[in-house]
Amino acid sequence: MFDFSTVIDRHGTWCTQWDYVADRFGTADLLPFTISDMDFATAPCVLDAISQRLSHGVLGYSRWKNEEFLGAIQHWFSKRFHSSIDTDHIVYGPSVIYMVSQMIRQWSEVGDGVVVHTPAYDAFYKAIEGNERTIAAVPLHQTAEGWRCDMALLESVLAEPRNKILLLCSPHNPTGKVWTREELTTIASLCEKHGVKVISDEIHMDMTWNGHRHIPWCDVAKSDWALFTSGSKSFNIPALTGAYGLIGNETTRNGYLSALKGRDGLSSPSIPAVIAHIAAYEQGEAWLDALRDYLQANMRYIADELNAAFPELNWQPPQSTYLAWIDLRPLHVDDKLLQKILIEQQKVAIMPGYTYGEEGNGFVRLNAGCPRSKLEKGVQALINALHAAR
Numbered sequence: 001m002f003d004f005s006t007v008i009d010r011h012g013t014w015c016t017q018w019d020y021v022a023d024r025f026g027t028a029d030l031l032p033f034t035i036s037d038m039d040f041a042t043a044p045c046v047l048d049a050i051s052q053r054l055s056h057g058v059l060g061y062s063r064w065k066n067e068e069f070l071g072a073i074q075h076w077f078s079k080r081f082h083s084s085i086d087t088d089h090i091v092y093g094p095s096v097i098y099m100v101s102q103m104i105r106q107w108s109e110v111g112d113g114v115v116v117h118t119p120a121y122d123a124f125y126k127a128i129e130g131n132e133r134t135i136a137a138v139p140l141h142q143t144a145e146g147w148r149c150d151m152a153l154l155e156s157v158l159a160e161p162r163n164k165i166l167l168l169c170s171p172h173n174p175t176g177k178v179w180t181r182e183e184l185t186t187i188a189s190l191c192e193k194h195g196v197k198v199i200s201d202e203i204h205m206d207m208t209w210n211g212h213r214h215i216p217w218c219d220v221a222k223s224d225w226a227l228f229t230s231g232s233k234s235f236n237i238p239a240l241t242g243a244y245g246l247i248g249n250e251t252t253r254n255g256y257l258s259a260l261k262g263r264d265g266l267s268s269p270s271i272p273a274v275i276a277h278i279a280a281y282e283q284g285e286a287w288l289d290a291l292r293d294y295l296q297a298n299m300r301y302i303a304d305e306l307n308a309a310f311p312e313l314n315w316q317p318p319q320s321t322y323l324a325w326i327d328l329r330p331l332h333v334d335d336k337l338l339q340k341i342l343i344e345q346q347k348v349a350i351m352p353g354y355t356y357g358e359e360g361n362g363f364v365r366l367n368a369g370c371p372r373s374k375l376e377k378g379v380q381a382l383i384n385a386l387h388a389a390r
């Protein structure tokens with residue numbers, strides 16, 4: 001019903017992934033598997049809704065606090081996560097990272113610590129350090145059952161008085177870990193016990209695989225919390241610029257909204273983003289489910305090819321996200337040498353794991369949100385480069 005196989009040429013659209021690959025990798029004309037957006041057109045229902053709004057022609061200031069937008073979000077949480085949310089808790093923001101950054105400022109002082117599970121999405125480090133807060137890292141560790149958080153270690157870090165906020169990534173980029181209800185409940189209790197507030201970034205919430213279910217933070221929260229998310233990953237619309245969130249506590253919510261509207265002058269949302277979310281959440285399920293099938297097949301393809309070439313990797317698809325976090329340590333290749341070969345000989349851009357902190361050494365992150373024909377080239381290039389680097 002939906003076509004994810006046909007390649008759409010993104011060159012010349014000022015897109016970060018293709019047109020600006022040289023910014024990160026030093027060379028243009030690489031086949032990119034990098035920043036987390038996808039090479040697919042968004043859902044037809046989203047395109048129709050935006051086109052219809054554009055044909056009206058008048059694009060003046062607008063508001064996000066309308067019944068349709070709030071209702072669409074409530075509907076989505078109920079349908080996809082069996083979570084019943086209070087629409088009074090909903091807030092808008094231009095991007096998830098803007099919202100995260102703003103809450104860090106609201107809830108902590110310069111020099112305070114923000115707890116993150118590492119490896120971590122690189123923008124987390126930038127948001128924390130850019131606000132002159134410090135990173136309190138809690139490394140995740142890999143087990144046969146997947147990535148795990150040492151709760152005793154987490155508690156010892158949460159107990160340090162200067163650590164005021166836990167910035168949770170749920171599901172987790174880059175490992176793809178989906179937090180279980182039991183883990184989240186434990187984390188919520190620990191944060192309550194130590195007076196730590198929680199920012200939960202749930203932008204990857206729609207992309208969980210193989211029976212792993214996303215549990216929104218609002219369903220387990222105990223201490224002061226903010227949940228930030230967007231349809232931008234799932235429906236591939238980050239360039240429309242729009243996100244939203246839930247903040248349970250009224251004073252916290254008002255503080256967030258007054259900074260957004262007053263200090264930052266962002267009271268009028270991007271209307272295409274608002275329209276896109278309403279269309280996606282009311283009519284986009286069939287498209288998203290077809291996309292999810294395609295992405296899961298992509299992940300299985302990567303596992304089959306990599307493990308056939310290097311059985312010692314025994315790489316398993318992640319629990320969530322279209323980002324393949326690949327542990328190459330069994331092959332003992334040098335990260336810098338591998339990057340050099342990938343770029344200079346294989347002409348591909350694949351994120352080195354150290355982008356996400358030192359726990360990422362020995363890993364790569366390969367974005368599988370693309371047509372299979374492109375993915376085949378990337379996986380083959382990675383295999384070739386690994387052979388050459390050994």
Ligand SMILES: Cc1ncc(COP(=O)(O)O)c(C=O)c1O
Nearest residue numbers: 036095096097121173201203243
């Ligand atoms: C965990 C996580 N949060 C936030 C973002 C970016 O969201 P936004 O563009 O809305 O700031 C990404 C994008 O890769 C992400 O992986």
